[in-house]
Structure formats: structure tokens, C-alpha cells
Amino acid sequence: MNKLKDEAGLTLIEVMMVVIILGVLVALVVPSFVGRTEQARIAAAKADIQANIAIGLEMYLLDNGNYPTTEQGLRALLVKPDTPPIPSNWQGPYLKKHTSFEDPWGEKYVYVAPGEHNTESYDLYSKGPDRQKGGNDDITNWEDDESAME
Numbered sequence: 001m002n003k004l005k006d007e008a009g010l011t012l013i014e015v016m017m018v019v020i021i022l023g024v025l026v027a028l029v030v031p032s033f034v035g036r037t038e039q040a041r042i043a044a045a046k047a048d049i050q051a052n053i054a055i056g057l058e059m060y061l062l063d064n065g066n067y068p069t070t071e072q073g074l075r076a077l078l079v080k081p082d083t084p085p086i087p088s089n090w091q092g093p094y095l096k097k098h099t100s101f102e103d104p105w106g107e108k109y110v111y112v113a114p115g116e117h118n119t120e121s122y123d124l125y126s127k128g129p130d131r132q133k134g135g136n137d138d139i140t141n142w143e144d145d146e147s148a149m150e
Helices: 012-034 036-064 145-149
Strands: 110-112 123-126
């Protein structure tokens, strides 16, 4: 009795076919996910700027009558500022989760109050994927003149 002929198993050709089929499937599926990572980062930055941080800033305004200054920064949403103007009715923290105020690319969000674009409130933006101020990839809380025309 020859035990080798009685045992079931895969031949080298069968294993190679399975590897080739898996390779083809990966080649078909992976490209559809490649661009999604950057899209997800952009969406997260927009959510922070237009909702998450913005809500904290609005609650700060309601309690204190003004937004934190540029010097006080976004940290004023987590810890009562000790630089003038000291808020008299600080009821924070104004954000539930502790945050480092970094965008999805690891850079700090830029906060300026009063803003250059929003002179009655504040400017809040991310430099975007290229991590450079200016350009088409910045994510801001104001409308660019160019994007308003589109």
C-alpha cells in the first residue's frame, strides 16, 4: 500500500491557482479603497471645523460674551484661560473629549480671533493634506471667493 497516493492534498498547480486568484481579487478591490483614506481625513477635518470645535466655541461665546482670543487659543475650550481677558462665567470644558486640536494630518488647527476672514468671530482652519497655508486643499470655516463663484 502506497500511503502517498491515498492522501488527499493540493498539488503545486492548485496552490499556484489559488494564489493567482487571490492576487487578482486584491488587485480589483484595493484601488477602490486607496482614495478613501484621504477623503475620510478631509471629512474628519471638516467635521471638526464646522461642527465639533465650532459648537464648543459657540458655547464659550454664550457663557462669556466673546470668543477666546488668539493667544488663549482653542485650549480655552478645555481649561479656563489665565490670560486676559479672563472669562467671568467660564462653564467648561466645552468639549466632551480631551483633544490635542490636531487635524487628521497631525498639524494643529489654526485659530485666529477675531478672524481675518470672519472679522466678527474667528477663523478656524486646517492647512490640509499638503500642510502648507494657502492653496486649494485648506479646510476653512469661511468661503473662498473662488469657491463661492463655482
